[in-house]
Each structure stands twice: as C-alpha cells, then as structure tokens.
C-alpha cells in the first residue's frame with residue numbers, strides 16, 4: 085500500500101497536481117494541515133483533496149481561514165493573504181476545513197500539523213523538542229509539518245539522530261520512534277523551490293518512507309498571485325524556496 089503524505093499545500097494547486105502526478109499510482113492520501121493560506125487557489129485545493137478522500141488534520145492557517153483567532157499571530161503578509169482567503173472560500177470549503185481534527189492516529193502513525201504537544205503552533209526544529217514530543221504519543225511514529233522543512237528526528241535508544249532527506253531518500257521504519265516531516269508541497273523553505281512530499285509504503289510488517297521533490301510551474305502560480313493582488317513577498321519567495 086502506498087500512502088501519499090502531503091503537508092503545507094497552502095492553496096498551491098499547481099504544485100499539488102505536480103506532486104499527485106509524480107506520486108501515482110497510490111492508494112490513499114494523508115495531509116498534515118495548512119491546506120490553505122498564502123496561495124491563490126484555496127477552493128480548488130480543498131476540492132481536489134475531497135475528491136481523493138484525503139484524511140488529515142488542521143493547521144494554523146486552516147483554523148484562521150474559518151475565523152480562528154490564529155490570524156492574530158500572523159505576520160503582515162500572512163495576515164493579508166489570510167484576509168483574502170477568508171473572503172474567497174466557499175461554504176463547502178469552510179465546512180471541510182472546520183471538520184479537520186487537531187490530531188489523528190492512522191495505524192502506527194500519529195498525524196499533527198505542528199507537534200503532538202501543540203498541534204497548532206509548536207515548530208519541531210530541534211532534537212530535544214522532537215524527543216519531548218515523541219514521549220507524549222502512543223504510536224511509534226509521528227507525521228508532522230508546519231516548519232516546511234523535510235527532516236526526521238529519530239530516537240535511537242535515547243540518542244537523537246537527525247536526518248535530512250533528499251529527493252528519493254528512503255528510510256526503513258524499524259520501530260525506533262521518529263518525528264517525520266514531509267516538507268511543504270506549496271511553499272518549501274529549505275532553499276529548494278521544488279514541491280516536497282513523501283510516500284509511506286506499507287507491505288506486511290514493513291514500513292518504509294520515501295521523500296520526493298517535484299518541479300512545478302512556479303511562474304504560473306506567481307502570475308495568479310499577482311493578478312489577485314496577493315503580497316509581493318509571498319509571490320517572490322516561491323522562486324527561492326525560502
């Protein structure tokens with residue numbers, strides 16, 4: 085079974101379509117939140133995920149889009165894009181976003197946006213933070229997003245290992261607890277502008293994760309954003325992957 089795991093799509097339908105084409109064939113889609121925000125096509129991205137019967141969790145941008153006070157924590161550009169998103173989304177999109185839970189368990193995997201301790205806001209950016217979060221879940225593995233960086237923190241008998249996966253990197257999951265981040269589909273921030281995602285492969289007792297990077301038509305997304313009057317810095321950053 086091949087499960088595509090997507091995080092931080094951020095209303096970037098062009099990147100999402102490139103990822104789905106690259107990942108095919110697959111059996112299921114899981115998402116880790118921030119489906120909307122920043123980008124130009126919130127309704128289209130939600131409709132695409134609904135069509136795939138994707139299951140997932142709520143990110144801080146998803147919460148803000150449906151009226152949450154999370155918007156008060158946003159920087160100026162994120163807030164401007166979110167105010168636009170709020171006026172733009174249809175009742176169907178809103179209903180779908182409102183129904184997303186903060187966390188979800190799927191077999192051996194806990195899914196959250198930020199972290200198990202704070203699914204909405206905590207950024208897992210260090211081994212100590214990863215260790216503390218692995219201690220509070222009852223599955224061996226946690227899939228999370230929010231930082232927009234593909235990375236793994238694994239607890240190897242008390243010693244934390246940090247792995248930075250590249251395109252087509254694979255990791256065999258052997259029971260050692262791990263915080264696993266697929267990176268961002270719609271707004272990567274590791275200096276590589278290509279969309280980032282991962283595939284979980286389940287075969288009997290074997291669990292394997294494969295990361296991938298996919299180029300997409302960044303210029304097309306940038307022109308839509310410009311035409312809609314979204315903040316210039318959000319348009320520019322897509323090309324830099326930062």
Ligand code: ZN
Nearest residue numbers: 092118230232
């Ligand atoms: Zn995000």
